[in-house]
Amino acid sequence: MSKPLVSTVPTHVAIIMDGNGRWAAMRGLPRTMGHRKGVEAVREAVRTAGDLGIPYLTLYAFSSENWSRPQDEVSDLMGLLKVFIRRDLAELHRSNVRIRVIGDRVNLRGDILPLLLEAEETTAANTGTTLCIAFNYGARDEITRAVRALAQDVADGRVTPDDITPAAISRRLDTADIPDPDLVLRTSGEERLSNFLLWQAAYAELIFVPEFWPDFDSAVFQRALDIYARRERRFGGVAAPASRAVGGA
Ligand code: IPE
Numbered sequence: 001m002s003k004p005l006v007s008t009v010p011t012h013v014a015i016i017m018d019g020n021g022r023w024a025a026m027r028g029l030p031r032t033m034g035h036r037k038g039v040e041a042v043r044e045a046v047r048t049a050g051d052l053g054i055p056y057l058t059l060y061a062f063s064s065e066n067w068s069r070p071q072d073e074v075s076d077l078m079g080l081l082k083v084f085i086r087r088d089l090a091e092l093h094r095s096n097v098r099i100r101v102i103g104d105r106v107n108l109r110g111d112i113l114p115l116l117l118e119a120e121e122t123t124a125a126n127t128g129t130t131l132c133i134a135f136n137y138g139a140r141d142e143i144t145r146a147v148r149a150l151a152q153d154v155a156d157g158r159v160t161p162d163d164i165t166p167a168a169i170s171r172r173l174d175t176a177d178i179p180d181p182d183l184v185l186r187t188s189g190e191e192r193l194s195n196f197l198l199w200q201a202a203y204a205e206l207i208f209v210p211e212f213w214p215d216f217d218s219a220v221f222q223r224a225l226d227i228y229a230r231r232e233r234r235f236g237g238v239a240a241p242a243s244r245a246v247g248g249a
């Protein structure tokens, strides 16, 4: 008998959208075509999360290390984010999606930051899925900014070193009001975190699927969720009695 599905829908799914370039290369197309097709996969992923009642969906859209890509590609990715917000914001708002952006906002191009702020403000009161866009995001950068802010608090006498607890650090991260991810999913077969949510994913289930991001659809999403539902999460404890029973006795 297969194990009962104890944990069903995760509260927070975080996705490393990877493989746009390889998707394009396989078809003899420029990488940018992969990114373009990837935007369609983003739309479907957000729809699916809404349909399944997933409260939080985080998408890794641009890392703090992605600036090292050729300038053309960086411009292309920036352009696609702008087009996505401009074209999709109204529809996302109608669908009750709440948008959040994590990542460093300092030094963002002048035409991007206002759009991100507009997306957050417009949708702030929505009660459906929270779509958290990780843009210019890197976990080491995020943690460094948090540590710097705490050091400043100590220097200014607002807190003492003893006040620096894991909870205090969490509150200083970009994700302060967002629950830790239950599932970190990466497409394209690569099995690494690439500086994504290193603190928050401490107890996340990791699932790697072979599909390139442009081929990520609701069926692939559902398959990953089925794998997740069969995982046993322990958080350093021991297995729950029901799932420890062998042979159903
Ligand atoms: C993911 O696809 C998109 C971003 C990182 C923004 P890639 O561009 O990394 O595609 P591959 O990994 O080179 O195939």
Ligand code: IPE
Binding pocket: 016, 017, 018, 019, 060, 061, 062, 063, 066, 190, 192, 194
């Ligand atoms: C991670 O993918 C970043 C995003 C999905 C935005 P990368 O393609 O940049 O990661 P590496 O370089 O393969 O580790």
Ligand code: MG
Binding pocket: 018, 019, 020
């Ligand atoms: Mg990649």
